[in-house]
Amino acid sequence: MHFAIVGAGSIGCLFGAFLSRGGHKVSLVEVRPEIVDAVNRHGIGLLPMGASDPSQIAFHPARAFLDPADISGADAVILAVKSFDTAAAMRGAARLVSDRCPVLSIQTGLGNLEVMERFVDRSAILGGFTYMAATAVAPGRVHHGGTGPTVIGELDGRRTPRVEKIAGALGAAGLETRVDDRVVSRLWHKVIVVSAINAVSAVLKVKNGDLLAHPESVQLMERLVDEGRAAAEAAGVDLLGEDLRALLHETCRATAENLSSMFLDILNGSRTEIDAECGALFRYGRERGLRLLTLQTLSELVTAMEKLGHHGAEGRHG
Numbered sequence: 001m002h003f004a005i006v007g008a009g010s011i012g013c014l015f016g017a018f019l020s021r022g023g024h025k026v027s028l029v030e031v032r033p034e035i036v037d038a039v040n041r042h043g044i045g046l047l048p049m050g051a052s053d054p055s056q057i058a059f060h061p062a063r064a065f066l067d068p069a070d071i072s073g074a075d076a077v078i079l080a081v082k083s084f085d086t087a088a089a090m091r092g093a094a095r096l097v098s099d100r101c102p103v104l105s106i107q108t109g110l111g112n113l114e115v116m117e118r119f120v121d122r123s124a125i126l127g128g129f130t131y132m133a134a135t136a137v138a139p140g141r142v143h144h145g146g147t148g149p150t151v152i153g154e155l156d157g158r159r160t161p162r163v164e165k166i167a168g169a170l171g172a173a174g175l176e177t178r179v180d181d182r183v184v185s186r187l188w189h190k191v192i193v194v195s196a197i198n199a200v201s202a203v204l205k206v207k208n209g210d211l212l213a214h215p216e217s218v219q220l221m222e223r224l225v226d227e228g229r230a231a232a233e234a235a236g237v238d239l240l241g242e243d244l245r246a247l248l249h250e251t252c253r254a255t256a257e258n259l260s261s262m263f264l265d266i267l268n269g270s271r272t273e274i275d276a277e278c279g280a281l282f283r284y285g286r287e288r289g290l291r292l293l294t295l296q297t298l299s300e301l302v303t304a305m306e307k308l309g310h311h312g313a314e315g316r317h318g
């Protein structure tokens with residue numbers, strides 16, 4: 001298959017490297033010229049899990065483009081930009097999407113599918129998310145940081161040939177993938193739990209595992225998860241009876257050694273996805289008359305830290 005991946009950062013390059021290694025054609029769309037240049041010179045560099053020596057980077061062929069109009073004949077588009085870049089990315093990438101070439105989001109955040117619908121027909125959109133993890137180490141080069149399933153599905157829950165084909169291609173390339181007929185509900189599960197871990201770890205500046213060590217941080221995360229559940233239920237999202245508190249504890253344990261993406265963004269002085277996580281959950285609730293004070297407070301705190309460049313003593317500027 002020919003995959004066009006929009007956003008050649010951490011997760012976009014990870015998926016690109018796996019798909020290229022699996023024998024697929026990979027075209028990347030990226031706004032950073034240095035990434036486009038690096039990929040076109042060397043391919044996508046992949047440093048395997050557990051490796052730290054740059055000599056262990058393997059390069060996988062791919063082409064990269066600043067302008068999606070230069071790509072033709074893609075069979076599927078994968079959207080791998082941060083949630084706050086969805087509209088800008090879709091404005092350009094919409095031209096690649098058609099009945100025969102759907103667009104799959106693997107972003108973590110709420111509201112992305114709705115933004116995508118402003119640019120392409122809803123029938124061309126696949127929902128998804130991933131538990132794979134990666135960090136960019138240089139332009140076009142990523143370190144594979146963690147392995148977990150990728151979940152994709154049609155928004156109306158049907159098991160169509162196209163969703164099965166994409167899942168089959170991802171799976172055969174080493175990206176364990178499951179088709180789920182309730183992908184939107186599952187995405188809410190992930191966002192509710194990750195919102196709590198991300199926000200509290202960014203404020204406390206601790207690893208995910210350390211969040212479980214103190215009753216105060218556990219209670220704070222559980223309150224965020226309970227408010228997230230209330231927002232989802234008020235918005236009519238069927239959470240399928242999932243025990244979100246159990247999922248929260250399980251996720252903290254499974255990623256115990258990780259610095260969360262939001263903590264890393266704060267350390268690096270980068271914009272976080274707080275607005276598509278705690279912020280979005282808070283707004284879903286507010287629009288339905290709920291007062292979700294913990295989500296509101298954490299959302300305001302992280303936004304303020306972001307604006308103040310609050311990376312602390314261990315941050316990149318020392």
Ligand SMILES: NC(=O)C1=CN([C@@H]2O[C@H](COP(=O)(O)OP(=O)(O)OC[C@H]3O[C@@H](n4cnc5c(N)ncnc54)[C@H](OP(=O)(O)O)[C@@H]3O)[C@@H](O)[C@H]2O)C=CC1
Pocket residue numbers: 006007008009010011012029030031032035080081082083085088089090106107108109130131132133134135136261273
């Ligand atoms: N990294 C990970 O391990 C995981 C990430 N995710 C999710 O995947 C999404 C992407 O995350 P991640 O890969 O970490 O993000 P990165 O910031 O590493 O990569 C995104 C890349 O897209 C570029 N970009 C921004 N706007 C556009 C545009 N309009 N067109 C093309 N490229 C653009 C960015 O450039 P610039 O930096 O200049 O903005 C950046 O190079 C997020 O929603 C995240 O939550 C999910 C699971 C794991």
Ligand SMILES: CC(C)(CO)C(=O)C(=O)O
Pocket residue numbers: 108194197198208251255258259260261262
């Ligand atoms: C699960 C978690 C919190 C792992 O670090 C994550 O998805 C993130 O960092 O964004």
